[in-house]
Amino acid sequence: MRFVFKTSYAQDLEIFRDDVQRNWYVALLVGLLVLPLLIPAYLVDVSLVFIYGLCGISLMVLAGYTGLVSLGHAAFLGIGAYTHVYAIHDLGLPWVVGVALACAVTAAVGVLVGLPALRMTGVYLSIATLAFALIIQEVLTRWERVTGGLKGKPVDKPVVFGIYLGGDAAFYFVCLAFLIGALWLTGNLLRAPTGRAWVAIRDSEIAAQSMGVNLAVYKTSAFAYSAALMGVAGALFAHKIGFLAPDIFTVLLSIQFLLMVVVGGLGSLHGALFGAVFVALLPVAISQARDAVPAWLSALASPLGKDAGAATFLAVDRFVKKPGLEPGLFGLILVLFILFEPLGIYGRWRKIQLYFSTFPLYKRATFRRQKSYMRSERLR
Amino acid sequence: MSLLAADGLVMDFGGLRAVDGVSFEIEPAEVFTIIGPNGAGKTTIFNLVSRIYEPTAGRLIFDGEDITRVPPHEIARRGIARTFQNIELFEHATVLQNLLLGRHAHKRSRFVEELLFLPRVRELELEHREAVERVIDFLDLQPHRDSLVVNLAYGVRKVVEMARALCTRPRLLLLDEPSSGLSVEETEDMAFWIQDIRTILGVTVLMVEHDMSLVSSVSDRVLAVNYGRPIALGTAREVQEHPDVIKAYLGG
Numbered sequence: 162m163r164f165v166f167k168t169s170y171a172q173d174l175e176i177f178r179d180d181v182q183r184n185w186y187v188a189l190l191v192g193l194l195v196l197p198l199l200i201p202a203y204l205v206d207v208s209l210v211f212i213y214g215l216c217g218i219s220l221m222v223l224a225g226y227t228g229l230v231s232l233g234h235a236a237f238l239g240i241g242a243y244t245h246v247y248a249i250h251d252l253g254l255p256w257v258v259g260v261a262l263a264c265a266v267t268a269a270v271g272v273l274v275g276l277p278a279l280r281m282t283g284v285y286l287s288i289a290t291l292a293f294a295l296i297i298q299e300v301l302t303r304w305e306r307v308t309g310g311l312k313g314k315p316v317d318k319p320v321v322f323g324i325y326l327g328g329d330a331a332f333y334f335v336c337l338a339f340l341i342g343a344l345w346l347t348g349n350l351l352r353a354p355t356g357r358a359w360v361a362i363r364d365s366e367i368a369a370q371s372m373g374v375n376l377a378v379y380k381t382s383a384f385a386y387s388a389a390l391m392g393v394a395g396a397l398f399a400h401k402i403g404f405l406a407p408d409i410f411t412v413l414l415s416i417q418f419l420l421m422v423v424v425g426g427l428g429s430l431h432g433a434l435f436g437a438v439f440v441a442l443l444p445v446a447i448s449q450a451r452d453a454v455p456a457w458l459s460a461l462a463s464p465l466g467k468d469a470g471a472a473t474f475l476a477v478d479r480f481v482k483k484p485g486l487e488p489g490l491f492g493l494i495l496v497l498f499i500l501f502e503p504l505g506i507y508g509r510w511r512k513i514q515l516y517f518s519t520f521p522l523y524k525r526a527t528f529r530r531q532k533s534y535m536r537s538e539r540l541r
Numbered sequence: 542m543s544l545l546a547a548d549g550l551v552m553d554f555g556g557l558r559a560v561d562g563v564s565f566e567i568e569p570a571e572v573f574t575i576i577g578p579n580g581a582g583k584t585t586i587f588n589l590v591s592r593i594y595e596p597t598a599g600r601l602i603f604d605g606e607d608i609t610r611v612p613p614h615e616i617a618r619r620g621i622a623r624t625f626q627n628i629e630l631f632e633h634a635t636v637l638q639n640l641l642l643g644r645h646a647h648k649r650s651r652f653v654e655e656l657l658f659l660p661r662v663r664e665l666e667l668e669h670r671e672a673v674e675r676v677i678d679f680l681d682l683q684p685h686r687d688s689l690v691v692n693l694a695y696g697v698r699k700v701v702e703m704a705r706a707l708c709t710r711p712r713l714l715l716l717d718e719p720s721s722g723l724s725v726e727e728t729e730d731m732a733f734w735i736q737d738i739r740t741i742l743g744v745t746v747l748m749v750e751h752d753m754s755l756v757s758s759v760s761d762r763v764l765a766v767n768y769g770r771p772i773a774l775g776t777a778r779e780v781q782e783h784p785d786v787i788k789a790y791l792g793g
Contacts, residue, residue, distance in 0.1 A: 346656050349657065354655065358642070365629040367593065368630070370613050373614050
């Protein structure tokens with residue numbers, strides 16, 4: 162087990178705990194930089210992981226750190242995507258300006274949505290954001306002059322400062338750069354007074370207020386910052402899918418984002434990224450399994466009789482091709498996580514780390530908490 | 542001149558008058574205690590002073606300034622800090638993070654500066670940290686600095702909450718039942734902390750308390766209230782022997 166020996170207060174302000182941790186992250190970065198050489202066929206999927214990572218950080222700031230659960234974040238993604246595409250196609254603005262506009266417009270909308278949040282908490286706020294998302298979806302459908310309505314809007318490949326970045330590898334690096342930037346900025350906020358004020362609001366509004374936190378300012382700033390990140394993610398997302406239509410930004414997508422932060426682990430940036438990996442790659446895994454599982458099971462069943470193999474294949478095949486399998490699996494996994502690992506993938510990861518660093522002295526009870534019904538427990 | 546003056550405070554909850562014309566003046570560097578039976582309106586007076594409730598009538602003057610209409614988050618900046626009866630700490634944060642939030646009233650960095658974590662933000666953070674460490678030293682919280690609040694014993698949490706209030710550099714400290722839920726020894730420790738806060742830091746203390754041994758060991762003056770009305774004011778001994786106070790507690 163390693164102990165970090167602290168010799169100055171400045172040490173507590175660093176992003177990385179110590180050199181060992183920093184080196185691990187450098188290694189991860191190097192791994193991500195050479196990844197295009199290793200799995201060129203899957204780069205598109207990994208780009209989506211990065212974009213979802215941005216969405217995850219966005220919702221983590223709001224739900225995980227400030228305690229304001231939004232069920233309408235897909236709407237911010239949609240606003241960002243449409244703003245960006247309208248700016249670069251219809252207005253002919255440069256790509257970077259498009260992203261900046263997407264960021265600014267979503268942040269402004271975020272403030273508007275945040276204002277009612279001053280009066281609402283918990284589930285009431287979630288319902289309000291859900292209603293907001295439905296309104297935005299309707300606006301995207303009806304405002305045909307800007308959004309193209311139900312016919313949709315094709316999106317060109319990104320060209321930044323005259324450089325074509327539409328190739329799989331190039332786009333991969335663009336997304337990675339944005340993700341790292343967002344992580345750095347968010348990490349900065351979280352180690353500064355603003356981040357502390359957000360966490361304070363999550364745990365006890367009344368105490369935060371009596372320590373001098375202006376609830377109105379910090380709740381709206383959390384909404385605005387979260388929405389701005391979502392806007393940037395939307396701009397990238399538009400290029401990733403290549404075609405915008407209102408029925409992409411549904412409530413189901415919002416729920417997937419929420420799933421991301423819960424499954425990843427509420428209240429940590431790691432959690433947002435773990436969740437993004439999970440949500441972005443699960444559909445890929447499911448579609449792989451669709452092809453593989455029937456054949457695999459029929460091979461398993463064939464020794465039972467000469468028709469058993471074929472019959473199993475047909476039955477299993479019919480089952481896995483049923484529509485609704487994917488949302489069903491998402492739901493099942495969410496329920497299992499809440500039941501068995503409320504701290505999410507990141508919580509499990511921490512336990513595994515601790516197991517190895519304290520081996521053979523790991524105690525399972527380390528993470529066991531007494532059931533308490535304190536304010537912050539109820540909020541979760 | 543008094544540090545805090547309450548002038549004819551009235552607080553109605555619908556048809557219920559919880560506080561009915563309470564006036565008092567607190568001198569600088571004194572320990573002023575409000576006592577009274579359950580439901581007498583002590584905590585309501587507290588919430589009025591910390592501006593969580595809007596008084597129906599009356600005025601609050603802090604250091605010569607009318608604070609009756611000041612928003613609650615402005616109170617800390619003016620030098621009033623409080624603790625809560627049922628401990629309102631940030632449970633999933635460390636003691637250090639809790640105390641750093643106590644420095645929020647002294648925040649001078651702007652959002653954009655924090656976003657980029659400019660050198661100025663780093664300097665200010667180090668200043669906050671030093672201020673917090675002085676409070677940690679003062680209240681002997683060093684062993685708990687990096688523990689999560691959920692893992693701490695109740696008695697320690699009480700001290701942490703008081704430390705967080707001290708981190709705002711208050712001139713007036715409001716303690717809502719500092720001894721509730723504490724053992725006899727912890728209550729004695731609490732009395733020492735309160736005396737130290739008054740004599741070493743020179744902070745004025747307004748507290749609501751039930752434990753008469755704590756009240757008589759630290760209070761300079763005691764105000765007894767019943768049914769929202771003041772019934773006696775004086776030293777702990779005078780108030781305890783006041784016939785109306787005895788009647789309020791024992792009935793008759």
